[in-house]
Amino acid sequence: MYYNPLQVIYGFILVLFLPGYTLIQLLFPRKGELDEEFDMLYRITLGIAMSIAVVILIGFVLGNPSVRLFKRPYLDISLLGISAIFFVGGWYRGAYPWLGRIHPSLYRLAPKVSPDVEDLVSGKEITPTLVELRRLAKERQDLRKKIKEIERKSRISSPSLRKYWENRKNIYLQDLRDVEKKVAELEEKRTDEMQGGLSA
Numbered sequence: 001m002y003y004n005p006l007q008v009i010y011g012f013i014l015v016l017f018l019p020g021y022t023l024i025q026l027l028f029p030r031k032g033e034l035d036e037e038f039d040m041l042y043r044i045t046l047g048i049a050m051s052i053a054v055v056i057l058i059g060f061v062l063g064n065p066s067v068r069l070f071k072r073p074y075l076d077i078s079l080l081g082i083s084a085i086f087f088v089g090g091w092y093r094g095a096y097p098w099l100g101r102i103h104p105s106l107y108r109l110a111p112k113v114s115p116d117v118e119d120l121v122s123g124k125e126i127t128p129t130l131v132e133l134r135r136l137a138k139e140r141q142d143l144r145k146k147i148k149e150i151e152r153k154s155r156i157s158s159p160s161l162r163k164y165w166e167n168r169k170n171i172y173l174q175d176l177r178d179v180e181k182k183v184a185e186l187e188e189k190r191t192d193e194m195q196g197g198l199s200a
């Protein structure tokens with residue numbers, strides 16, 4: 001039996017990629033949320049695994065004796081429909097900031113770090129500045145860990161690999177300097193906010 005290559009590609013994307021990838025984007029909308037360095041690889045592999053799970057669940061529903069709709073048109077419509085729902089949900093949560101290039105109204109920002117429970121209990125004022133400060137503090141901590149890990153790998157690597165790790169370290173050091181600069185600016189802004197609140 002002859003298969004059109006375009007049909008094979010369409011089937012692969014629809015069955016083994018699209019539903020799961022859009023679901024992962026819905027669940028983890030922030031870039032770098034799954035992994036700092038290999039985030040896209042995680043999204044693709046998890047997307048394939050989740051696609052298989054989604055297809056199995058849809059197959060159970062469509063193949064139910066009381067439904068009996070396990071035919072290609074219904075399967076296509078179901079997979080495209082569920083993918084569209086996941087896509088819209090992911091867009092709403094800010095997983096596709098590139099849509100803002102099409103039209104500014106389509107741009108949505110992914111959710112940032114949520115306030116700590118202890119702050120909510122103690123009644124502290126949760127401002128965007130404080131939330132951003134905490135996000136940057138975590139990013140700074142992660143960068144410092146990465147730099148230490150790279151220094152360890154550099155010590156035990158061959159000369160050729162050592163150059164690669166040094167380049168990676170320089171990139172992370174620059175990122176760390178940028179984060180620390182932002183933290184200093186936000187801490188100054190936070191101090192002004194607190195003083196303004198006290199004077200009020």
